[in-house]
Amino acid sequence: MISDMELVARVTGFNDQAAFQELVQRHQAAIRGFLGRLMRGDHGTADDLAQETFLMAYRKMHTLKSSGSLVSWLHTIAYRQFLQFTRKHSRQQVMAEPPDQGSDPRQAVDAEILVPRLMSLVSSEERACLTLAYAAGMSHHEIGEITDMPLGTVKSHIQRGKNKLQKWLIKHDHSISDKATAKLAKEAHRA
Amino acid sequence: MPEDTFDHSLEQLLGYPDSTRAESGEFVATVMKQVRQEQRTRKLILFSFGLVGALFGLAGALILSEKITWLFTEALSGTMTMQAVLIVVAALAFYTWFMNDDLPLEH
Numbered sequence: 001m002i003s004d005m006e007l008v009a010r011v012t013g014f015n016d017q018a019a020f021q022e023l024v025q026r027h028q029a030a031i032r033g034f035l036g037r038l039m040r041g042d043h044g045t046a047d048d049l050a051q052e053t054f055l056m057a058y059r060k061m062h063t064l065k066s067s068g069s070l071v072s073w074l075h076t077i078a079y080r081q082f083l084q085f086t087r088k089h090s091r092q093q094v095m096a097e098p099p100d101q102g103s104d105p106r107q108a109v110d111a112e113i114l115v116p117r118l119m120s121l122v123s124s125e126e127r128a129c130l131t132l133a134y135a136a137g138m139s140h141h142e143i144g145e146i147t148d149m150p151l152g153t154v155k156s157h158i159q160r161g162k163n164k165l166q167k168w169l170i171k172h173d174h175s176i177s178d179k180a181t182a183k184l185a186k187e188a189h190r191a
Numbered sequence: 192m193p194e195d196t197f198d199h200s201l202e203q204l205l206g207y208p209d210s211t212r213a214e215s216g217e218f219v220a221t222v223m224k225q226v227r228q229e230q231r232t233r234k235l236i237l238f239s240f241g242l243v244g245a246l247f248g249l250a251g252a253l254i255l256s257e258k259i260t261w262l263f264t265e266a267l268s269g270t271m272t273m274q275a276v277l278i279v280v281a282a283l284a285f286y287t288w289f290m291n292d293d294l295p296l297e298h
Contacts, residue, residue: 017223017226017227017230020223020226021219021223024218024219024222024223025215025219028215028218028219028222029207029209029215030207032207032218033207033208034207036207036208037205037207047218050218051218051221051222051225054222054226055222055225055226055229058226058229059229114204115204115205118204130201130205131205134198134201134202134204134205134206135202135205135206135207137202162197162201165201166197
C-alpha cells in the first residue's frame with residue numbers, strides 16, 4: 001500500500017487528484033468522528049466542517065513537513081475549523097441542549113444518545129482532549145500539538161473531563177456504561 | 192469503578208461510529224467535487240489575469256514596435272543581434288535548469 005507521505009508528494013508535486021481522493025478516503029472516518037464528538041452529535045455540521053478541513057488540507061498541503069504526521073496535521077486543521085465555527089456562532093446556541101438531569105439515563109443507553117449527552121457535560125477543550133486520547137488513541141504530546149496546549153494543561157483537561165463523566169455515570173447508574181459498551185462491542189463485532 | 196475499567200469503557204464509548212460505505216463514498220465524492228470546483232475557479236482566475244497581461248503586452252509591443260524595429264535594423268549590427276540572441280537563450284537555459292528542482296518520485 002502507498003504511504004500517506006507518498007500520496008502527499010503526488011498531490012503537491014503533480015496535483016494528483018486521485019492521490020488526494022485516496023487520502024480523503026483513508027482519513028475521513030477519523031476526522032468526521034472527531035468533529036462529530038466535538039459537535040456533540042450534530043453530524044450535519046460536523047460533516048460540513050470535515051469537508052472544509054479536507055479542502056483546507058488540499059490548499060495547504062505544500063506546507064506539510066515531510067517529517068510531520070498527516071493524521072495529526074488533519075486533526076489540527078479540524079480542531080481549528082471547530083474553534084472558528086464556535087467563535088462565529090458564539091452568540092447562537094449551536095450545540096445540543098445540555099443533559100437533562102431529571103430524565104432517566106437508562107433511556108439513553110443507546111450510545112448514539114449517550115455519547116452526545118456525555119460530551120455535553122465537559123468543556124470544548126476537555127471534549128477535544130478526551131476524544132483525541134480515547135477515540136483517536138493519541139499521546140498527550142500529540143494532543144498538545146494539535147490543540148496548541150501545554151502538556152500539563154492537556155493532562156489536566158483529560159483528568160477533569162474524565163472525573164466529570166465518571167461522576168455523572170456513577171450518580172445516575174454506573175451500569176449504564178457497561179450496557180452501552182456491551183452494545184458497542186456487539187455492534188463492532190457484527191461489523 | 193476502577194480506573195483501568197473506566198478508561199477501557201471510555202475508549203469503547205467514545206470510539207468513532209462506523210460509517211457505512213455509502214456514507215463514506217458520498218462524503219468523499221462531495222469533497223472531490225468541491226476540490227474540482229476550486230481548481231476550475233483557480234484556472235479561470237489565472238486565465239483571466241493571463242489574458243489581461245497578454246493584452247497589455249500586445250498593446251505595449253504595438254506602441255514600441257517602431258523603436259524595436261529600429262533597434263534590430265539600424266541601431267544593432269548583425270553580430271550584436273546574434274550575441275544578444277545567444278545571451279538570451281543561455282539565460283533561459285540556466286533559468287530552466289535552476290528552477291527545475293522537482294525530484295522524480297519512485298512508484
